[in-house]
Amino acid sequence: MNLNRYDVVVIGSGPGGFTAAVRAAQIGAKVAIVEKSFVGGTCLNCGCISTKFLWQSLKTKQKIQKSYEYGFKATLEPVVFEDIVSRKNKNIVNIRKGMEIILSSYNISVLNGSASFKDKNTLIVLNNEKNEESEIYGDKIIIASGTKPSIVKDFIFDGNKIISSTDALNLREIPKNMLIIGGGVIGIEMATIFAGFSCQITLAECADSLLPNENSEISEEIRKNLSRQGVEVITACTNALDNISKYEKVLIVTGRTPNSTLGLNNLEINTIGKGFIETNEFCQTNIDNVYAVGDIAGKNLLACSAQNEGAAAAENAVKGNIVAVSNLVVPQVVFAIPQSSSVKVSDFSKYKNIIFGKFPFTANGRAFIENERAGFVKCAVDKLTEKPLAFWIIGAHSDEIVNTASQILKSGIKHISRETMFHPSLSESLLNAYEDAFGKCTEIAAKK
């Protein structure tokens, strides 16, 4: 038996590649993953999980500082940021070990090295550390090579003054001040975390508002919250990099560039934009045995989308194209303080006759218990059918509540049912906002 021949070879072990590999093995394929860095990809090592560890550390600090509101007398020793980062890294290692155990439990081979196509079934795997080159054959190949931080023209990441999100997540000390270029999700999350640990933050965005594609009420609320937290927010700003001498660090988070140095030209794989790989609804490229999922396919640049596409591509690669990835209802979350989340039906823009309902967390009992009364739920409803079409949620735990909202929208139900909402819960506010669209919310005063 030739050990280097597999039914499915996956390039990259982030959420897209990991899910693809496990699912392919679950349905009987012999699978290998090629990974040039650490198992877990961007998501675990320098993305979702890493940022949320630091965010949760900040929330924990704030909870201690506010514990007197619950009747405790707790004092906080000075924060040692290095300890927080070390704890994050230790947890990342533990999560990674868990992922490696799962891969091994499905007999998935993990090859360390950088993969590039020799032909449509053969990958060359280069291991720089060992100075070794090998070849691996895949009947089907799934590309899940993700993205890396983009840099703006005339600058390079030096890891010292001009830093990427990956560098920022591993700083050992809180800088005195930091300029953040880019008011998208990552910029806002970084501003929240570092401002919370007493770094003077200037957040510059070239568009007229933060999160330019988000509902304006939400982006304005995020802006107000950041300002309250001491962040200087500058929008419509195109010259922020002209004078950077006064900043200790300049963090550039203006987007992501695809990891597409994979010998794609050898296959003539179709790419779009900056080098994202074009795929059809089955996550298949123009080369019939080659699939691409997650960030490299350039659709949503979210871990949940990468996982969804990874699972679908695995089924399609092993069983023929049977799972289409379409009509997506994808929740978006920004870990500001408080968190902001939103979700819409896939054809939201087609609806013209929309009514809105809104419910503040100051009227939610559980928000009082949690001592987290900031924010609101806003709901868009189709006036004709009374179907909920979208939710925007600003408030503590909105990242959890939005999953319920997504299921409501995905199921296509006409009315949100009262009996399914536990009390006291924050999720009840979805129902309250929906009922408010019809003037029927019983939890707020009559509008005169």
Ligand SMILES: Cc1cc2nc3c(=O)[nH]c(=O)nc-3n(C[C@H](O)[C@H](O)[C@H](O)COP(=O)(O)OP(=O)(O)OC[C@H]3O[C@@H](n4cnc5c(N)ncnc54)[C@H](O)[C@@H]3O)c2cc1C
């Ligand atoms: C700071 C930050 C915070 C984020 N927060 C969130 C969040 O809260 N929620 C969310 O949904 N998304 C978040 N994201 C986005 C999320 O991390 C990505 O959408 C997700 O990781 C994409 O998964 P993927 O599998 O496509 O690629 P990745 O996770 O990028 O994994 C790709 C893997 O492929 C490997 N690779 C690349 N080229 C090769 C090669 N030639 N050979 C072998 N291996 C290769 C890489 O080393 C990497 O391990 C965040 C991103 C960042 C940067």
